Amino acid sequence: MNGWVQFFGEFDIWQVLSSFIFLIAIIDPFGNIPVTIAMQQKGIKIHALNVCIASLVILMAFLFLGEWILKLFGVQIEYFAIAGGFVIFLMALEMILDIVIFQNDKLEGEIGSASTIVPLAFPMYAGPGAFTALLAITAEYSIGNLCISLILCMIVLYLVLIGTNWLTKYLGTTALYIIRKFFGIIVLAIACKLMFGNLAAVF
Numbered sequence: 001m002n003g004w005v006q007f008f009g010e011f012d013i014w015q016v017l018s019s020f021i022f023l024i025a026i027i028d029p030f031g032n033i034p035v036t037i038a039m040q041q042k043g044i045k046i047h048a049l050n051v052c053i054a055s056l057v058i059l060m061a062f063l064f065l066g067e068w069i070l071k072l073f074g075v076q077i078e079y080f081a082i083a084g085g086f087v088i089f090l091m092a093l094e095m096i097l098d099i100v101i102f103q104n105d106k107l108e109g110e111i112g113s114a115s116t117i118v119p120l121a122f123p124m125y126a127g128p129g130a131f132t133a134l135l136a137i138t139a140e141y142s143i144g145n146l147c148i149s150l151i152l153c154m155i156v157l158y159l160v161l162i163g164t165n166w167l168t169k170y171l172g173t174t175a176l177y178i179i180r181k182f183f184g185i186i187v188l189a190i191a192c193k194l195m196f197g198n199l200a201a202v203f
Contacts, residue, residue, distance in 0.1 A: 043175035048161035054121035084136025085194030095184030
């Protein structure tokens, strides 16, 4: 009991909200709606709950083991945060400028797979970008708050997956495009905070 109290002892609603907005922008359930639609059009049934559970398990595992992996290679969390901030900066540029920096050549070939865990849960939602972002912000946020944020992200992802057709029909591509740009600006700002904030800590 004391372990759980200590785990969530640093609960901060602002940390939860800010990390939630950041992570949901990186996971990008709205931006990946076209891929989900393409799978449905090919007759592949999307198991939304399975995808969300798999994504949550993968991300939680990396959240708790990621720092240990860094220690194994002798890398401080601040240095990883700077490197992660740079990668996230590039991801934000993709979202804002509609350019392709990170290639996903293998993803297209896997869309016809009968399994929705691959490529939806991994590498689309719980992939390298999310790993980098999650581990990078552990330098800024407590683990307990990040766990809550991840659960909230999976709830949103679940709602988006089960409501993809409705979102496309009633929001339209223009609204989804605007949402993507808005999240891109947020991601860019947080990437700058990660890089410059941790540079100050290092030096």
